[in-house]
């Protein structure tokens with residue numbers, strides 16, 4: 021894929037917007053809205069500007085490259101399941117017995133020669149233009165400010181190439197980069213990630229760490245950058261395997277780090293381990309802001325480019341977004357890599373509104389008592405799977421995992437408080453709910469057994485239940501029951517929160533004849549009739565150890581937390597669009613959305 025824009029014109033139904041548009045909010049808002057529409061398209065913004073800084077950029081911004089499943093599959097040039105099959109085959113490879121078996125293995129072995137990157141000594145296409153340190157100016161790049169509350173502009177599709185102190189390991193990670201000024205970037209590699217491990221080595225040795233950030237080129241590079249490869253394995257091996265072609269690498273100009281020949285823009289520099297700076301806030305892929313925290317800083321040495329570079333970027337925020345499609349490919353491709361530690365795992369699914377680590381469903385061939393628990397511990401103990409907060413396991417007779425209604429019904433019919441494991445473990449650095457950072461509650465539901473015997477003793481209509489609830493607590497505002505036909509209907513209520521929900525749950529015990537599963541959310545910014553965003557909210561907002569009660573019914577407190585809950589960190593806000601920007605884009609016919617769309621995806625705050 022030499023020219024991504026041409027390729028997207030030919031294969032991706034690329035939308036081109038020539039109108040001058042601001043990199044602050046306007047461009048990101050258009051991309052954000054587009055990827056939430058049915059059949060969303062990639063967009064080329066050919067005329068980016070920055071009104072505040074009075075800049076007209078001389079390169080376009082390309083967004084939503086992974087705009088839908090079909091396009092994602094085209095980028096891979098095969099279905100992700102086919103890539104998974106290839107990996108599965110490789111993992112099961114055995115020494116051949118006899119000449120015929122050797123012969124049969126030959127094509128697989130020949131294909132493996134594509135895996136290893138090729139290193140060229142020549143200058144790369146990405147080095148057609150070389151900007152020396154004295155002329156470096158990050159303001160020449162159309163770096164986006166996505167959300168009003170962001171701490172500045174961020175490179176959101178940066179391929180961050182790093183290497184270990186001894187140079188034996190190289191890594192590619194997709195981490196956001198905050199622009200501080202003309203030649204400094206904030207390096208948001210979280211503590212669990214490979215580049216952060218390398219950084220520790222440089223810090224201990226008291227040496228500056230070389231880093232090269234690439235933007236653009238084959239979109240598969242960026243997918244590889246976010247793929248949860250085991251530590252020590254260079255992501256370019258995965259690239260070669262998927263593409264069926266060796267990655268072509270060239271050396272950075274000012275350090276030894278190898279980067280793909282065909283990327284569009286390359287930012288090289290050094291991180292001084294002594295120099296940390298506040299990074300953020302940033303409206304993140306959880307749909308919440310991540311708060312300000314100190315991170316290392318890259319001082320830029322050199323910028324190189326193709327003669328006609330294209331600036332690739334993405335928007336993160338509330339689902340569904342582009343990472344839905346990247347994540348879908350990752351989920352499919354990594355299934356065979358989970359099987360060595362969980363051999364009876366048949367499939368797994370990370371629903372997009374669970375923003376990946378907040379909810380995972382696993383289907384398994386259950387062989388013995390405690391088997392599902394064994395899987396929970398396995399998942400919570402391995403690589404980035406250990407960030408998963410809520411894991412539900414079902415048996416092999418369950419419906420397809422992405423058949424949302426059927427699988428929910430199956431789970432609710434098997435939901436048994438005695439089969440719920442609540443424990444503690446490592447959590448994603450982005451998680452905002454635990455009382456302390458990095459460690460928090462884990463919920464595992466074993467729904468592999470037969471249906472439970474008991475249903476609700478005395479079902480009530482939504483209206484009667486709400487009336488009875490209001491008698492108990494006047495701050496309960498709405499009630500809607502979902503899946504009433506199952507053994508464990510879900511009773512969802514919205515509240516005006518003035519105290520800890522644990523007190524309210526305790527008072528609601530008197531209604532235990534009428535409730536099996538109670539879920540509580542704030543009235544503000546939650547629509548009781550929108551299960552997609554309600555699931556997003558609840559799995560995002562809970563720490564299982566603090567917020568789930570199992571007796572006399574299952575109660576889940578999905579409200580925002582504060583000191584009334586014993587929560588002393590800052591509770592971040594949702595990522596909301598800026599109303600004036602949406603209105604102006606709508607007026608100029610650059611987006612076409614209505615109130616229902618805005619409410620459905622939580623684009624703006626509501627009561």
Ligand SMILES: Cc1cc2nc3c(=O)[nH]c(=O)nc-3n(C[C@H](O)[C@H](O)[C@H](O)COP(=O)(O)O)c2cc1C
Nearest residue numbers: 193194195196208209210213214215245246247248
């Ligand atoms: C759109 C997007 C943005 C991301 N931003 C970050 C980030 O800023 N920091 C981070 O540590 N991980 C981020 N990630 C996740 C990492 O890319 C992912 O965990 C990857 O596997 C890390 O690679 P590593 O294990 O080689 O460090 C992001 C992922 C996506 C899809």
